[in-house]
Amino acid sequence: MIFAAILAGGIGSRMGGTDTPKQFLTLGDKPVIVHTIEKFVINSNIDQIIVLTPKNFINHTNHLIEKYIPDYRDVVVIEGGQTRNDTILNSINYIKENHGIDDESIIITHDSVRPFLTHRIIEDNIRAAKRYGACDTVIPATDTIVESINGTTIESIPVRDYYYQGQTPQSFNIKKLFNLINSLTEEESNILTDACKIFTLKDEDVYLVEGEVTNIKITYPYDLKLANTILEDIHD
Numbered sequence: 262m263i264f265a266a267i268l269a270g271g272i273g274s275r276m277g278g279t280d281t282p283k284q285f286l287t288l289g290d291k292p293v294i295v296h297t298i299e300k301f302v303i304n305s306n307i308d309q310i311i312v313l314t315p316k317n318f319i320n321h322t323n324h325l326i327e328k329y330i331p332d333y334r335d336v337v338v339i340e341g342g343q344t345r346n347d348t349i350l351n352s353i354n355y356i357k358e359n360h361g362i363d364d365e366s367i368i369i370t371h372d373s374v375r376p377f378l379t380h381r382i383i384e385d386n387i388r389a390a391k392r393y394g395a396c397d398t399v400i401p402a403t404d405t406i407v408e409s410i411n412g413t414t415i416e417s418i419p420v421r422d423y424y425y426q427g428q429t430p431q432s433f434n435i436k437k438l439f440n441l442i443n444s445l446t447e448e449e450s451n452i453l454t455d456a457c458k459i460f461t462l463k464d465e466d467v468y469l470v471e472g473e474v475t476n477i478k479i480t481y482p483y484d485l486k487l488a489n490t491i492l493e494d495i496h497d
Contacts, residue, residue, distance in 0.1 A: 262308040262366055263387060264435070265301040266352035269294055269314045269322070269373035270341025282318065283479055284373040285325075289492045293479055294322065295329045296376035302333055304383055307369070309360070311352045313341035346442070346453050353439050366435040367391060370456060374479040375429055377491060382430065385470045390432035395465065397457045398472040399425035428472040431457050441465065 269284045284294040294312070301310045314322050322338045330336070339355055341348035349370055356362060367390045371378060382398055389396035402424040408416045433456065441459050449462050457467045479485055 262360060262363075263306055263369070264352070264356055264360075264367070265304075265307050265310045265369045265371065266349060267294070267297060267301070267310065267312045267371055267373050268341065268345065268348050268429075269312055269318075270345075270348045271374075282315070283485075284314075285318070285321070286479075286485060288376060288479075288485065288488050289496075291329050292325055293376050293485075293488070294373045295325055297371065297373050297378065298326065298333075298336065299330060300376075300378045300380070300383070301369075301371075302330060302336070304380065306384075306387060308335065309356075310336045311355060312336065312338045312373070313348045313352055314338060316340045344453075345455060346450075346459070349438075349456055350442060353435060353442075356435065357439075362435050362439070364434075364436060365391070367432060368435045368438065369430045369432045371430040372478055375476055376479070376488065377473070377475045377477065377495075378430070379473060379476070382470065382472060382476065386430045386432040389468050389470050390434060393466065393468045394434040394437045395432070395457065395460045395467045396470045397431050397467050398428040398470045398476070400428065400472045400474060400476075402426055425469065427455070427457075428476050428478070430470075431455065432470075433460075437465075 271282060285292050288296055301307055312322055319338050326333055326336055342351050369386055386396055402421050405421055406419050406424050410416050441463050460467045475491055477484060479488055
C-alpha cells in the first residue's frame with residue numbers, strides 16, 4: 262500500500278503576528294493545509310492520507326476537510342509528535358496498527374505548508390521509493406553556499422554544483438525506514454533534522470527526485486504573500 266503522511270505538527274512561530282499555525286492560515290480562498298491535502302486526494306495511487314497535527318487542532322482539521330473536501334476519500338487526522346521524526350513515527354505506528362506493513366509498503370512524507378506540490382513530483386517519489394527504498398525531493402542550489410562554524414567568519418565556500426536545496430516529499434519503504442529509526446542511538450536521534458538523515462547516518466543511499474522552484478515552504482509572512490501570487494498565476 263501507498264500512504265501519504267502530511268506533516269502539520271508545527272506551530273509556525275516564525276510567521277509572526279498570529280497565534281494560528283501557518284498551515285491553517287488562508288491562502289486564496291481556503292487554508293494552506295487544504296491546498297496541500299487536495300494534491301494527494303486526487304492521486305489515485307495513494308491508499309490513505311494521514312494528516313498529523315497538534316492535538317488541539319485535530320477537530321479543527323477534520324472540520325476543514327469536511328468543509329472544503331466533502332467528497333474526500335480515505336483521510337484520517339491524528340496527533341503529531343514533539344519533533345518531525347516523532348511525527349513520522351506516529352504515522353508509521355498508525356499504519357502498522359490499522360493496516361500492517363509489508364515489504365512493498367511506501368510512505369510519502371510531505372510538509373503541510375508546501376501547497377504547490379505537483380502530480381509529477383508525487384509520481385516520481387512513488388517510483389523512486391519503490392525502486393530504491395528512499396528518496397528526497399530537491400532543486401539545485403542557486404546561491405553560493407557559505408560555511409561558517411562560528412557564525413562570524415567564513416570557513417569555506419563549497420562548490421555550488423554539488424549542492425541542492427531540500428524540499429519535500431521525502432518518500433520511503435516503510436519497513437526499511439522503521440527498522441532504521443529503531444536502530445538509532447540516542448546521540449544519533451538528537452542530531453536528526455529530517456527522515457533522510459536517518460538513512461545517511463546509517464550509510465544508506467537516498468536518491469534524488471527533481472523538485473520545482475514553485476514548491477515553496479511557507480515559513481515567513483513574505484512566503485505567504487509569494488504563495489498568493491503563485492496561486493493567482495496558476496488561476497489566470
